[in-house]
Amino acid sequence: MNTVSFQIPEKLLALQNKLNTLRNEGKLLLQNGDTGNASAPSNIALIKYWGKSRTEFQIPDNPSLSFTLNNFRSTTQVTVLGRFFPEGETPKYIPQYEFYLSDPETNNTVQPDEKMELQRNIPEKLNVFLKNILSPFAADISVKIESYNNFPTACGMASSASGMAALTLAIANLLNLEKHFSKTELQYWLAQWARMGSGSAIRSVSLAKNSQFVSWEMVGTESTIKNIPTHKKWNQLRHCVFALNSKPKEIKSSDGHMAAHTSPLHLIRVNNVKENFLTFKKALKNFNFEFVSSFTENDAFNMHAVMQTSIPPATYLNHKVSFVISEFIEFRKKEKIKAFWTLDAGPNIHFLYLSAHRKKMMKFHKEVSTKLKLSSFVNLTHDIKIYE
Numbered sequence: 431m432n433t434v435s436f437q438i439p440e441k442l443l444a445l446q447n448k449l450n451t452l453r454n455e456g457k458l459l460l461q462n463g464d465t466g467n468a469s470a471p472s473n474i475a476l477i478k479y480w481g482k483s484r485t486e487f488q489i490p491d492n493p494s495l496s497f498t499l500n501n502f503r504s505t506t507q508v509t510v511l512g513r514f515f516p517e518g519e520t521p522k523y524i525p526q527y528e529f530y531l532s533d534p535e536t537n538n539t540v541q542p543d544e545k546m547e548l549q550r551n552i553p554e555k556l557n558v559f560l561k562n563i564l565s566p567f568a569a570d571i572s573v574k575i576e577s578y579n580n581f582p583t584a585c586g587m588a589s590s591a592s593g594m595a596a597l598t599l600a601i602a603n604l605l606n607l608e609k610h611f612s613k614t615e616l617q618y619w620l621a622q623w624a625r626m627g628s629g630s631a632i633r634s635v636s637l638a639k640n641s642q643f644v645s646w647e648m649v650g651t652e653s654t655i656k657n658i659p660t661h662k663k664w665n666q667l668r669h670c671v672f673a674l675n676s677k678p679k680e681i682k683s684s685d686g687h688m689a690a691h692t693s694p695l696h697l698i699r700v701n702n703v704k705e706n707f708l709t710f711k712k713a714l715k716n717f718n719f720e721f722v723s724s725f726t727e728n729d730a731f732n733m734h735a736v737m738q739t740s741i742p743p744a745t746y747l748n749h750k751v752s753f754v755i756s757e758f759i760e761f762r763k764k765e766k767i768k769a770f771w772t773l774d775a776g777p778n779i780h781f782l783y784l785s786a787h788r789k790k791m792m793k794f795h796k797e798v799s800t801k802l803k804l805s806s807f808v809n810l811t812h813d814i815k816i817y818e
């Protein structure tokens with residue numbers, strides 16, 4: 431029996447109850463083979479979410495803010511598989527789900543043979559998420575999830591953000607929530623469920639047309655998203671990742687969030703973010719490129735300092751990553767480009783730059799790849815792959 435459960439915010443519970451009522455009234459019926467489809471972008475945090483409350487439901491220790499990565503997407507289909515138990519038999523509250531995942535890097539579709547295998551293979555977090563999100567229906571339906579990432583999965587390229595966002599949106603599509611909820615209710619429902627799956631996913635479910643920069647912060651008494659009004663010059667902002675390692679990450683971010691409190695630097699970072707959050711948003715509005723880039727880089731260093739000083743420690747800022755970052759800082763100074771870097775929980779460096787400087791970024795990629803190959807202290811097993 432699954433003992434993990436979520437503490438669902440009251441307002442969300444009310445929406446779940448509304449679905450339950452609709453279902454009891456026969457207005458929300460799911461049938462074998464019904465599908466829900468969605469695609470969601472990933473996002474890269476400029477101000478990171480790192481560390482969450484131990485007591486409350488997925489409440490971050492600090493507000494975060496990200497840039498939406500429209501080219502890095504998860505596309506998901508959810509299909510109703512039907513009832514678990516025959517008519518008349520008491521349904522047990524243990525849904526079994528099928529989960530298939532693929533991406534271009536592994537070109538690998540997980541397709542276990544037996545049901546039991548499937549249940550064991552499905553990540554616990556996903557299992558709990560499905561059980562809860564489908565609670566008005568979970569007693570008697572199962573779903574198959576087919577998800578495709580157009581970029582490598584689980585290696586610090588924020589696949590959990592787009593993956594959980596696409597899944598939440600696909601379930602909303604399956605349940606036809608657009609018809610049953612107001613837009614505000616739907617946005618709230620999507621945001622709360624997405625963050626339950628993966629904190630950063632909340633910043634990928636915005637229903638706004640141009641959700642370029644999205645924050646996750648307290649809005650009144652709710653921990654939810656805001657689309658940040660920005661200057662139109664940010665339309666020229668481009669993104670690429672230098673993948674130094676596209677293997678799945680070894681340390682799960684959920685473990686990292688829990689360990690953050692053990693670092694003596696954690697509170698210092700959290701306070702620094704809180705103190706500067708409004709200024710950062712103003713810098714986005716006024717196109718203060720210098721402030722946005724320096725604070726983003728600082729916060730990435732701060733978050734990695736917290737990771738490295740937590741118990742157990744985690745290091746993504748390894749010698750290869752540090753080498754590329756210091757080379758980039760030199761290159762930027764020499765070439766006078768408007769660009770900055772950031773790093774999530776994986777040894778892959780994200781760069782954000784103005785479109786006019788794309789050629790120079792490619793030149794930097796070539797130069798640093800060659801230098802890495804020539805350098806004696808780096809055991810380079812593959813080239814630095816670039817994803818845009």
Ligand code: PMV
Binds near residue numbers: 477479591629630
């Ligand atoms: O969404 P999670 O639980 O995988 O945490 C994301 C953590 C970072 O990617 C490192 C930072 C962020 O805000 O996206």
